[in-house]
Structure formats: structure tokens, C-alpha cells
Amino acid sequence: MxxxxxxxxxxxxxxxxxxxxxxxxxxxxxxxxxxxxxxxxxxxxxxxxxxxxxxxxxxxxxxxxxxxxxxxxxxxxxxxxxxxxxxxxxxxxxxxxLNPFQRAIKTLADIFIPILPAIVTAGLLMGINNVLTGQDIFYDGKSFVDVHKEWADVASMINLIANTAFVFLPGLIGWSAVTKFGGSPLLGIVLGLMLVHPDLLNAWGWGAAKEKGDIPVWHLFGFDVQKVGYQGQVLPVLVASYVLAKIEQYLRKRIPDAFQLLLVAPLSLLITGFLAFIAIGPITFAIGNAITSVFVTIFNNVPAIGGFLYGALYAPLVVTGMHHTFLPVDLQLISSTGGTFLWPILVMSNIAQGSAALAMMFLAKDEKLKGLAVTSSVSAYLGITEPAMFGVNLRFRYPFIFAMTGAAIAGMFITINQVLAPSIGVGGLPGFLSIVPQKWTPFFIGMAIAIAVPFALTYVFGKFKKETK
The missing domain is CATH 3.30.1360.60 (Glucose permease domain IIB)
Structure with missing residues (x-):
């Protein structure tokens, strides 16, 4: 050395x-x-x-x-x-x-990054299930398991394994969030699982139960409190985790060591549990649905503009770290509507950054830059864009701008064609596994745009720029 x-x-x-x-x-x-x-x-x-x-x-x-x-x-x-x-x-x-806004973004990142491997793994497994159960992939009008019924139970088991991370998502978030906020991780897990207890009405059945007027309730102190679970929800468990951690910290400072085991955890969970079902859950559930409605309204009414802007801006969001704020939105969209239209655009952005970096490999004369461009482009094609963006594209600026351009066009195309992801997987070339099979064709076309446009623009401009120097 x-x-x-x-x-x-x-x-x-x-x-x-x-x-x-x-x-x-x-x-x-x-x-x-x-x-x-x-x-x-x-x-x-x-x-x-x-x-x-x-x-x-x-x-x-x-x-x-x-x-x-x-x-x-x-x-x-x-x-x-x-x-x-x-x-x-x-x-x-x-x-x-960091300023308060940056701290808030970092807090979200610190909570969701530790659980991201579980979510991505679940998304990949759900993608395999999509391949086995999706119609018109292998046979016209039929799925693979329709024709090969001996594989039906295999697909069913894969689906169960894949769905676990999403069904018990509040448990994962509870563990990570309470840890971040300074509480006991085990209590965070219990809190999250408490919010999806099987005795509660499943969150995915809440809309139908509301229409029928058949939502179960607790009668507490003269009030009716809905017995509703929060499967797949993000905001209820985030806020409840913060409250739990602060209550636990408060009690630990004031209860003698000899009584902490008997009092701190039970009181913390009891108080937080009542607050979660009486106030925190209903309020944040409504806020989450409102956020979902805003995004759905924008992308339904002006899909071309929504897809173009999100495709163009996602890479700058990664540079600032603000992209972490959209993972909860993706999860909320999946929970509320059955799929997210934002995550497929993320895939377009990642691929576009990789393509721009790959073009720089052909333009670069420095061997070190060539090697970095190749390795970072492969990394971006597999969903990790930071080496390509920070190591290559931002250094020369124009590859980054052309990658944004390609991502914007690809994002606009797939949004117009209503491409949806019912799960979150690898944000790169393998991302098609997380897309509903009926939308694979427009998704593949979007991927082709995200590959070709940044590569061509970067290469042509790079050649022209060198010739005009």
C-alpha cells in the first residue's frame, strides 16, 4: 500500500x-x-x-x-x-x-433502510409467483399453474412466503422505528404485530365493511372505537413507535430499577396501544389515504406530466437523500390500491443512470475512468446507482442530465400505459419480476427507452464536445 x-x-x-x-x-x-x-x-x-x-x-x-x-x-x-x-x-x-428537514429525511432513511432487504426479497418472490400465476405469459388465456396444476401448491406456498413481509410490515417498521427512536426493539415488534392482530378487521377489508356498515367496534368510556387492523400501513406504526419509545424513556427515568421489568414494558405497551387504536391509528390512516389520493389523482388526471416529472426528478432526489421519503408512499399505494405506479419509474431512473455511465466508458480515455464506468453501470442496472451517479455522471454533468432525460421519457411512457408494481423488488433490469405480467410489454419498452436515450445522447454529445474543444 x-x-x-x-x-x-x-x-x-x-x-x-x-x-x-x-x-x-x-x-x-x-x-x-x-x-x-x-x-x-x-x-x-x-x-x-x-x-x-x-x-x-x-x-x-x-x-x-x-x-x-x-x-x-x-x-x-x-x-x-x-x-x-x-x-x-x-x-x-x-x-x-443537518437542518430539521434533513434530519427528518435521515430519520426515515434510518428506519426503512434496515428493513429494505426483507421488502425487496418479498418483492422478488412475489415476482416469481406472478410468473407462475399470470395469464398469457406461457399460454394464451391461461397461467402456468392452470396448465400444470401440480405446481399450484408450490405457487401458493411461494405467495405465502412472499406476502409475509407485507402482511406483517408494521412489525418490521415497529422494530426499526422504535430502535431509531431510542426504545426497546422487542417492544417495537410487539407493537407492530399488535396493529395487525388477527382479531382485528383486516385493513384490506375495511372499505367493503364500511359500505355494509359492518365494522366491529370496542365500546370504551362511552365511545365506539373501530377494531381495525393496519396491514400494510406505514404512518400508524411510525407515529405509534415514536410515542412508545418516548413513553418507555420517560418511565425508565422515573421507575426504580427493581420495578422496571414489571412496570416499564407493560405500561408502555398498554398506554401506546390505547392511544394507537383510539387516536393515532384512525388519524394517520386518514392522512395516509389522503396522501394516496393526491398521488392517484395527479397520475390519473395528468399521467404524462406526473410520469415525466417523477422520472426526471428521481435521480436528483437520490443525490439529496430525499428519495427515501417515497418508499412509505410506495408501500401506502400498494396497501391502498393494490399497486404502485411510482416504483416502476424508479427502475427507469436507475437504468438510465447506468446507461449514461456505460456511454462514458466508450468516451473515456483514462483507464481508471473506463473501469469505474463499467462497474458502476452494471451496479446501476442491478438497482444501485450511487457509484454511477457520484463516480461518473455528476462528475461530467451532461451524462447525469441525459440520464434524467431518458428516465423522464421512459417514466412518461410507462405511466401513460398504467404500469403497476404490486410489490417492490430490485430496482433495475430484474425489476420486471415485480410488475403485473399484463404490463410487461410497455415496461420492457420503457426499459429500452431508458437504455437507449441516455446512452445515445451521452455518447453523441461527448463526441461532439471533444471535437469542438
């Missing part, structure tokens, strides 16, 4: 005096910096061992690579005299610099 390169990295991020704390993950150095304006990105990315750099949620991250990053980190610590820090230390230092 070249010690001089490590020294150059420290100098490029503003020097020892600009570093509050530093740690590393599997592939990246993570810095909490006093002033990111002092970073010399051009000098940083000229260092051979640096594969790219970007800033997110108050952290400045330098991509080094697996296997080498820990050696670079240890050398940097020895060279600078910095104390070794944990990821949480960096998060805390970075969060202190």
Missing part, C-alpha cells in the same frame, strides 16, 4: 484539521468533516486507489474498494493521530450539521 496516496487523501479532504471523525465500511472511507467546501474532489479522484467520492446525509464518503479500505483506514489513523470511530460516531457527528 502506498502511504503517499493515503496522505494525499487526507490532504484532499481538507487536511487533518478538517476531519471531525472517520471510519470505514466494506468499501468506503466515511468522514464527518467540518467544512465539505474544503474538499478538493478533482485532486481526490486523481489518486489511483480512489474509485469515486460523494457526500450523503452529512457524511463525505471516499470509495476505495473491498480488502484495501481497512488498510488505508488503519494507515490514515496512524498517520493523523485520529481516534478510531464507529459508524454511529460518524452518523452522530454528521447529523449534528
Amino acid at each position: 502506498d502511504k503517499r496516496s493515503v496522505q494525499q487523501i487526507v490532504q484532499a479532504v481538507g487536511g487533518r484539521e478538517n476531519v471531525i471523525a472517520a471510519t470505514h465500511c466494506v468499501t468506503r472511507l466515511r468522514f464527518a468533516l467540518k467544512d465539505e467546501g474544503k474538499v478538493n474532489k478533482e485532486a481526490l479522484e486523481q489518486i489511483d486507489m480512489v474509485k469515486g467520492s460523494f457526500s450523503v446525509n452529512g457524511q463525505f464518503q471516499v470509495v476505495i474498494g473491498q480488502g484495501l479500505v481497512d488498510k488505508v483506514y488503519n494507515e490514515m489513523i496512524e498517520m493523523t493521530g485520529l481516534a478510531k470511530a464507529t459508524k454511529q460516531d460518524i452518523k452522530d457527528a454528521a447529523e449534528a450539521k
